[in-house]
Amino acid sequence: MKHNFYAGPSILPQSVYKQAQEAIENFAGTGVSLLSISHRSKEFSAVMERARALVKELLKLDDDFEVLFLQGGASMQFLQIPYNLMRSKSAYLDTGTWAFKAAKEARYFGEVDVVASSKDKKYTYIPKMYQIPEDADYFHITTNNTIYGTQMHAIPDSPVPIVADMSSDIFSREMDFNRFGLIYAGAQKNMGPAGTVMVAVRKSLLGRTGRDIPTMMNYQTHIDKASMFNTPPVFAVYGSMLTMEWVKNKGGLKAMEKINDEKSRLLYDELDRNPLFITHVAKEDRSKMNVTFDLKDDSLKERFDNMWKEAGIVGLKGHRSVGGYRASLYNALPLESVRVLVDVMKELERTA
Numbered sequence: 001m002k003h004n005f006y007a008g009p010s011i012l013p014q015s016v017y018k019q020a021q022e023a024i025e026n027f028a029g030t031g032v033s034l035l036s037i038s039h040r041s042k043e044f045s046a047v048m049e050r051a052r053a054l055v056k057e058l059l060k061l062d063d064d065f066e067v068l069f070l071q072g073g074a075s076m077q078f079l080q081i082p083y084n085l086m087r088s089k090s091a092y093l094d095t096g097t098w099a100f101k102a103a104k105e106a107r108y109f110g111e112v113d114v115v116a117s118s119k120d121k122k123y124t125y126i127p128k129m130y131q132i133p134e135d136a137d138y139f140h141i142t143t144n145n146t147i148y149g150t151q152m153h154a155i156p157d158s159p160v161p162i163v164a165d166m167s168s169d170i171f172s173r174e175m176d177f178n179r180f181g182l183i184y185a186g187a188q189k190n191m192g193p194a195g196t197v198m199v200a201v202r203k204s205l206l207g208r209t210g211r212d213i214p215t216m217m218n219y220q221t222h223i224d225k226a227s228m229f230n231t232p233p234v235f236a237v238y239g240s241m242l243t244m245e246w247v248k249n250k251g252g253l254k255a256m257e258k259i260n261d262e263k264s265r266l267l268y269d270e271l272d273r274n275p276l277f278i279t280h281v282a283k284e285d286r287s288k289m290n291v292t293f294d295l296k297d298d299s300l301k302e303r304f305d306n307m308w309k310e311a312g313i314v315g316l317k318g319h320r321s322v323g324g325y326r327a328s329l330y331n332a333l334p335l336e337s338v339r340v341l342v343d344v345m346k347e348l349e350r351t352a
């Protein structure tokens with residue numbers, strides 16, 4: 001079995017692969033494939049309901065929240081959010097490529113106040129000192145910056161509702177999720193197969209823009225139809241449901257946080273100890289999901305690459321815009337895989 005460090009689409013629990021495979025052959029005892037049954041069947045409707053309920057349960061969301069599974073990925077949310085929530089002004093924290101892209105789309109709908117940016121230092125830290133304008137309709141943050149390997153370990157106090165892109169750290173740690181106005185996450189990092197984006201939105205924030213919203217773009221459309229206004233991405237929703245059941249059975253977010261702490265500590269300790277490696281991210285902002293690092297001496301690259309590939313590791317290459325290496329330590333990645341990577345790093349030091 002491979003040690004899968006891909007950033008997304010990424011590793012899912014082994015049991016999910018197995019259950020999904022079975023459902024493709026014979027879904028819920030119907031004798032037909034999950035891929036070939038009406039999404040209006042009672043068997044699939046139950047999947048959608050269960051998936052929506054599990055998000056609320058895992059995040060302990062209050063009754064004001066509605067959970068949707070939509071298409072278009074997190075990138076579609078970059079525009080659907082301002083479409084639905086922004087009257088004339090919004091605020092954004094620029095902590096990386098995805099945050100930057102989100103702010104860009106909001107500009108189609110009005111004034112965007114970028115309260116702070118870490119672009120000056122190649123997004124290697126999370127800005128802490130900034131003012132959130134009280135006349136903004138919402139404040140948008142990216143809780144984990146997948147490409148650069150930074151993570152917000154504290155959520156700021158905000159005078160306006162906080163909208164959070166949690167694509168790469170959803171279900172990875174405990175937090176008071178009721179502090180948010182809207183939470184969204186593309187499934188393919190830490191929740192399930194590619195093809196759907198989860199949106200948890202407070203009903204009380206909707207219908208305030210004074211703008212006509214096209215049917216498919218309007219959250220209210222999907223809320224009214226229980227996330228089944230049109231054909232949902234059935235496989236992605238099913239896989240997400242299975243993964244959330246797995247998280248729940250493992251002990252929920254508390255248990256995920258514990259193992260994620262352990263995995264990331266093991267790798268960062270080695271990065272801090274091993275003189276061959278360097279990580280550019282500010283220590284207090286290090287991500288527990290995506291660990292970015294590099295070799296100090298480029299001439300060791302071929303040797304290191306061969307060693308980790310031989311150890312059965314895949315997906316360790318950094319994002320094409322950053323280079324270097326990135327180890328993604330999502331919920332489903334076993335501690336053992338991190339041990340194998342750390343052993344390879346030690347072995348490189350010993351033999352370099």
Ligand SMILES: *Cc1c(COP(=O)(O)O)cnc(C)c1O
Nearest residue numbers: 073074075098146165167168186
């Ligand atoms: C991957 C990612 C996105 C983009 O997701 P798509 O579903 O491909 O649109 C957005 N935000 C973050 C934080 C991501 O990691």
